[in-house]
Amino acid sequence: MAEPTEKKRIMVVVAHPDDPEFGCAGTVAKWAVQGHDVRYVMITSGDKGTHDPEMTPERIANLREREQEAAAKELGVRRVEFLHHPDGVLEANLSLRRELVLVLRKYQPDTVLTIDPWRHYQLHPDHRAAGVATIDAVISARERLIFPEQLTNGVKPCRVSEVLLFWTDSPDYWVDISDSIERRIAALRKHVSQVGGRADLEERIRQWAQKMGEPQGLAYAEAFKRLVF
Numbered sequence: 001m002a003e004p005t006e007k008k009r010i011m012v013v014v015a016h017p018d019d020p021e022f023g024c025a026g027t028v029a030k031w032a033v034q035g036h037d038v039r040y041v042m043i044t045s046g047d048k049g050t051h052d053p054e055m056t057p058e059r060i061a062n063l064r065e066r067e068q069e070a071a072a073k074e075l076g077v078r079r080v081e082f083l084h085h086p087d088g089v090l091e092a093n094l095s096l097r098r099e100l101v102l103v104l105r106k107y108q109p110d111t112v113l114t115i116d117p118w119r120h121y122q123l124h125p126d127h128r129a130a131g132v133a134t135i136d137a138v139i140s141a142r143e144r145l146i147f148p149e150q151l152t153n154g155v156k157p158c159r160v161s162e163v164l165l166f167w168t169d170s171p172d173y174w175v176d177i178s179d180s181i182e183r184r185i186a187a188l189r190k191h192v193s194q195v196g197g198r199a200d201l202e203e204r205i206r207q208w209a210q211k212m213g214e215p216q217g218l219a220y221a222e223a224f225k226r227l228v229f
């Protein structure tokens with residue numbers, strides 16, 4: 001199974017801060033070390049992610065953006081872009097698709113990682129919406145007659161070669177993260193507002209990665225559904 005050898009542009013598009021660290025950050029860390037240019041796009045800033053009655057949506061969003069930037073730095077991600085949609089009420093509508101198409105056309109990624117929206121019982125509406133909107137954007141970004149008003153000032157259509165869907169129940173592509181699992185755990189720990197009290201965090205991450213790697217004979221892996229274009 002081919003892993004990127006030439007330097008690639010990789011974009012991770014997710015609903016919330018911490019989604020990449022829970023889903024695909026071992027792969028991100030591995031590819032960043034190999035010199036690939038990895039960027040994150042956060043559709044929301046997780047502004048509903050608190051049970052603290054003293055916390056406001058603005059304050060938790062700000063805190064989570066800082067946590068996400070710290071996690072990205074730990075992994076070698078070069079840039080984090082926040083689209084600032086409200087958390088918890090995300091819809092895969094035309095407006096979000098248009099926004100993601102522009103991000104794709106500006107960055108021109110070869111590979112896009114996002115959440116599998118078709119996993120059975122993917123109950124989180126934001127996770128479903130983020131996955132659908134991202135895949136729809138990948139398809140639309142190729143066509144010069146779709147959102148043609150974006151194609152000015154050097155912005156060109158974007159042809160993504162592959163999409164890797166994480167949190168999938170139909171995996172067909174595995175990445176060996178044995179050398180990067182420590183950095184994934186370290187990055188996840190940066191999300192203090194979300195995982196600060198979880199003593200079993202490291203053990204859980206190791207168990208998930210072991211389970212994903214086992215059928216492939218890998219100590220630790222992340223599993224994806226791969227769509228090739």
Ligand SMILES: [Zn+2]
Pocket residue numbers: 015016018019127
């Ligand atoms: Zn999430």
